[in-house]
Structures are given as C-alpha cells and as structure tokens.
Amino acid sequence: MTSRALAGLIPDATAKTAFGQTTAHVPAAGYRRAAETAHALGCLMFDWLGVEDAGRPGASGRVHAVLLHVVHPATTAGLLIRAELADEPLPSVADLWAGAAWHEREAAEMFGLALDHPVDRLLLSDSFAGHPLRKDFVLASRVVRPWPGRLEPGEDGTSAPSRRRTAPPGVPDPSWGPRREDR
Structure with missing residues (x-):
C-alpha cells in the first residue's frame, strides 16, 4: 500500500504528495485519530515527531x-x-510508538506546547525561563558581551595609519560611486 493510499484512508485528511513525500493535513481535533488509523493500517515504524512555530498568534496563544x-x-x-x-494540548501518540515520548517531551520544553499528560524536564535546567525554539525567543548574542577573540587589523588603534581597510569581495572601489565632495 502506498503512502498516498494510506493518507486517503485517514479520516478528515487532505493528502498531498510532493517530491515523493505524502503529507496528510488533518485538523487539530483529528490528530490522534489520524495517528491511530495510520498505525492500524501498518505504519508501525516511528521515524520522528517535530514542531514548527508558525509565527502567528492564535486566539489565546501561538x-x-x-x-x-x-x-x-x-x-x-x-x-x-x-x-x-x-x-x-498535543495528544500523546507514545502508546502507539514508544519512541514518540522523547519527541513529545522535547516539543513541550522547547516550543512550550501543552501536552495531554504531565512531563518532566528533558533538556533544559529548571531555572531556564522560556522556550528557545520559538520565533519570539530572544537569543543572547555578542551585543551583550564583546567578542573575546583577537581583533582585526585596524580595530585596536595600534596598527599603522597608512593601512587601508579592504572592501569585501564584490564591493566596487570608491571611484565607482558618488564622491564625498559631490554630496
């Protein structure tokens, strides 16, 4: 049985095939039922479970x-x-595929999804605040602390004043653009 035929047997699913991969789009209420149907039809190997932050707010959440x-x-x-x-909340499919339990815990911790059962922390410490894989999570960067590595020539003020900074590849030299005197 092909994956297209499998997707056609899942209730309330809209099946699309692109690049050899069949995707069954199901409503949120039919997610668990679609997983049960796929398992009953012979999809016994769990591969992965992932989450995508759609980046838009819902009625009361993301x-x-x-x-x-x-x-x-x-x-x-x-x-x-x-x-x-x-x-x-995300309905659990760990009773159908045991390997899904880890993936569900990761989704809850990294994206902030609510699960239909309680879970312990998996990857982050208890003191960590936020969900690092969401689009609205602000990552710490070099803006907070300067780069600790070696400075480039000309940045430390100790190099010779005659040293000319080179432009990146693809940037024309200043003779191609407007002159400072013309501005």
Missing part, C-alpha cells in the same frame, strides 16, 4: 504545526501527518 512521520515497514512508504495546534 500556532504550532505538529509533524509526525511514520513508515510502513513492508513497503517503506513514509507518511507525514501534519496538524496545526493553537490552544489545544
């Missing part, structure tokens, strides 16, 4: 797309089940 990839071992046909969750 919208996340949950992607579940499973494989039919006899045909090696993969099926990607995709559902967008806004406010509802």
Whole structure:
C-alpha cells in the first residue's frame, strides 16, 4: 500500500504528495485519530515527531504545526501527518510508538506546547525561563558581551595609519560611486 493510499484512508485528511513525500493535513481535533488509523493500517515504524512555530498568534496563544512521520515497514512508504495546534494540548501518540515520548517531551520544553499528560524536564535546567525554539525567543548574542577573540587589523588603534581597510569581495572601489565632495 502506498503512502498516498494510506493518507486517503485517514479520516478528515487532505493528502498531498510532493517530491515523493505524502503529507496528510488533518485538523487539530483529528490528530490522534489520524495517528491511530495510520498505525492500524501498518505504519508501525516511528521515524520522528517535530514542531514548527508558525509565527502567528492564535486566539489565546501561538500556532504550532505538529509533524509526525511514520513508515510502513513492508513497503517503506513514509507518511507525514501534519496538524496545526493553537490552544489545544498535543495528544500523546507514545502508546502507539514508544519512541514518540522523547519527541513529545522535547516539543513541550522547547516550543512550550501543552501536552495531554504531565512531563518532566528533558533538556533544559529548571531555572531556564522560556522556550528557545520559538520565533519570539530572544537569543543572547555578542551585543551583550564583546567578542573575546583577537581583533582585526585596524580595530585596536595600534596598527599603522597608512593601512587601508579592504572592501569585501564584490564591493566596487570608491571611484565607482558618488564622491564625498559631490554630496
């Protein structure tokens, strides 16, 4: 059975195939039922579960797309089940595929998804605040602390004043543009 046929048997799914990968788009309420149907139809190999921050707010929270990839071992046909969750908790599929438990815990911790069962911290310490894989999470950068490495020539003020800084590749020399006197 092909993955396109598998996706056609999942209730309330819209199946699309692109680049050899069939994706079944299901509503949030049908995510668990779609996973159960795929498991009953022979997709017994769990491959991965991922989350995508859609970057837009929902009614009372952010919208996340949950992607579940499973494989039919006899045909090696993969099926990607995709559902967008806004406010509802992510239903667990760990009872169908044991490997999904780790992925669900990662999604809860890194994206802030609510799960339908309690979970412990997996990757981050208890004192860590926020969800680092969301688009609205601000990462610490060199702006807070200057680069500790060696400075480039001309940046420390000790190099010879005659040393000319070179332009990056592809940038024409100043003779091609407007002159400072012309401005």
